[in-house]
Amino acid sequence: MSMTRRLLGLSCRRAATPGQRKQMRDKAEQTIWNRLQHLKALKARRHQACLPLRIGILGCMAERLKEEILHREKLVDIVAGPDAYRDLPRLLAMAESGQQAANVLLSLDETYADILPVQTSAGGKTAFVSIMRGCDNMCSYCIVPFTRGRERSRPIASILQEVKMLSDQGVKEVTLLGQNVNSFRDMSEVQFQSAAAPVLSRGFSTVYKTKPGGLRFAHLLDQVSRIDPEMRIRFTSPHPKDFPDEVLQLIQERHNICKQLHLPAQSGSTRVLEAMRRGYTREAYLELVQHVRNTIPGVSLSSDFIAGFCGETEEDHQQTVSLLREVRYNIGFLFAYSMRQKTRAYHRLQDDVPADVKQRRLEELITVFREEAARANEAMVGQSQLVLVEGPSKRSASELCGRNDGNIKVIFPDADTEDAGGCKALVRAQPGDYVLVKVTSASSQTLKGVLLCRTTLSRSAACH
Numbered sequence: 001m002s003m004t005r006r007l008l009g010l011s012c013r014r015a016a017t018p019g020q021r022k023q024m025r026d027k028a029e030q031t032i033w034n035r036l037q038h039l040k041a042l043k044a045r046r047h048q049a050c051l052p053l054r055i056g057i058l059g060c061m062a063e064r065l066k067e068e069i070l071h072r073e074k075l076v077d078i079v080a081g082p083d084a085y086r087d088l089p090r091l092l093a094m095a096e097s098g099q100q101a102a103n104v105l106l107s108l109d110e111t112y113a114d115i116l117p118v119q120t121s122a123g124g125k126t127a128f129v130s131i132m133r134g135c136d137n138m139c140s141y142c143i144v145p146f147t148r149g150r151e152r153s154r155p156i157a158s159i160l161q162e163v164k165m166l167s168d169q170g171v172k173e174v175t176l177l178g179q180n181v182n183s184f185r186d187m188s189e190v191q192f193q194s195a196a197a198p199v200l201s202r203g204f205s206t207v208y209k210t211k212p213g214g215l216r217f218a219h220l221l222d223q224v225s226r227i228d229p230e231m232r233i234r235f236t237s238p239h240p241k242d243f244p245d246e247v248l249q250l251i252q253e254r255h256n257i258c259k260q261l262h263l264p265a266q267s268g269s270t271r272v273l274e275a276m277r278r279g280y281t282r283e284a285y286l287e288l289v290q291h292v293r294n295t296i297p298g299v300s301l302s303s304d305f306i307a308g309f310c311g312e313t314e315e316d317h318q319q320t321v322s323l324l325r326e327v328r329y330n331i332g333f334l335f336a337y338s339m340r341q342k343t344r345a346y347h348r349l350q351d352d353v354p355a356d357v358k359q360r361r362l363e364e365l366i367t368v369f370r371e372e373a374a375r376a377n378e379a380m381v382g383q384s385q386l387v388l389v390e391g392p393s394k395r396s397a398s399e400l401c402g403r404n405d406g407n408i409k410v411i412f413p414d415a416d417t418e419d420a421g422g423c424k425a426l427v428r429a430q431p432g433d434y435v436l437v438k439v440t441s442a443s444s445q446t447l448k449g450v451l452l453c454r455t456t457l458s459r460s461a462a463c464h
Contacts, residue, residue, distance in 0.1 A: 029061050036075055043075065054095045056080065060147040063104040070100055082133070082148050083107040106149035113158040116165065125172045125390065125432040131159050131220065132178035137239060138207050140277045140344040141309065141337065144179050151180060155188035156220055160227065167228040172432050173388055176224065176235040182242040185214035203284025204241035207277060218246040225254045230457045232388060233257045234407065237264065240288055241279055248295040255461030259296050260406045263289065264304035268323030269316035272309055275349065282323065289327055300406025302331035307365055308358030309337045310349035317361050321368050328372040330406055336362045370444040377408065377442035384452060385410060386460045389433045400429060410447045412437045420455040427454055434460065
């Protein structure tokens with residue numbers, strides 16, 4: 001979501017002027033503090049040259065660490081929380097007058113629906129579209145409800161407008177973004193405000209009363225997928241509780257909705273899941289995985305896991321290890337637990353797993369994940385995969401890279417190839433093209449193969 005924040009901030013500023021996890025967040029915040037130290041000397045030089053430099057910090061870090069940011073060396077001029085981007089012109093004006101300016105208030109309704117993000121990478125073939133903000137789940141380890149507020153969704157009309165704009169610009173893959181993306185609930189149209197609340201995934205529960213009314217994620221996904229049959233649609237990050245059958249069936253039926261789901265498990269231990277307030281047991285989660293695989297054959301699965309959560313025993317850890325082996329994910333995001341202030345865990349639980357134990361358990365999880373992901377990916381050797389070309393491989397100028405429907409990176413030679421549309425002349429694949437690649441080898445993170453032909457999303461779907 002950091003990309004969304006950056007683009008929204010740029011949009012707000014342009015409109016006012018005339019002329020993207022726990023340890024990851026630690027690292028990101030330290031990067032910002034380091035960057036501020038680099039800017040300190042520059043700001044001093046600019047001040048001496050009568051060319052004042054204004055420094056601002058935007059987003060969740062700004063909301064969470066407002067006082068520290070403002071008072072540490074008096075270096076930062078502007079602090080704006082994730083719901084304060086519309087206030088940037090006023091904050092900038094205050095900074096220009098020599099005052100420190102801050103707004104970190106959270107909103108119950110701000111979605112920035114009427115501000116289209118500025119696309120900073122001209123010609124890019126993939127894009128992200130924010131469809132909702134905030135989260136109501138209140139998992140005990142998570143700070144999102146306290147830094148981004150309650151769930152609120154953009155009106156569907158504004159989302160469709162943005163996706164259509166991206167399609168017109170030649171974008172070939174859009175990812176719908178939200179902290180809990182599949183709990184989307186558009187309440188902007190009066191006639192849908194009395195609609196029944198959706199049914200949760202079997203065996204799942206919430207800490208809040210399920211809300212009735214509104215247009216739901218299935219409706220949005222249906223409408224987005226109709227805009228451009230040559231545009232792939234992904235979404236992240238969902239909660240496993242919000243996968244009604246209509247969503248799964250839609251994914252199975254539509255050729256341009258990627259057959260790839262993120263199912264964040266966090267732990268394989270029912271006891272730990274209860275402490276995390278996840279709203280499901282290990283058994284319910286595994287039942288959902290099986291249901292997903294029965295409904296969407298060949299689906300690629302990814303997940304999140306936390307090692308060393310409060311009170312996690314060695315037995316709990318081994319249950320997570322066994323879940324990794326049983327499900328065999330294609331993609332995984334694994335982290336050692338890092339306690340956050342404001343969270344329920346901070347107030348109610350003890351961070352009692354030693355750091356060295358957390359690290360050892362994390363390394364064990366990563367090892368098991370890679371072993372199983374390699375086995376899952378090796379099953380694709382000999383198969384043809386539809387790949388959206390992203391550009392040259394970082395490791396070889398003679399190779400191209402892209403991602404298949406399951407969001408797995410695919411590497412293949414940059415060579416002349418046939419066009420499946422009947423063009424007799426050989427062609428070279430370009431970023432934004434769809435190509436068929438026959439997989440010849442696989443690792444836990446990458447597929448390699450040979451280029452078969454250039455094609456289209458629709459043509460490839462018709463052949464299967």
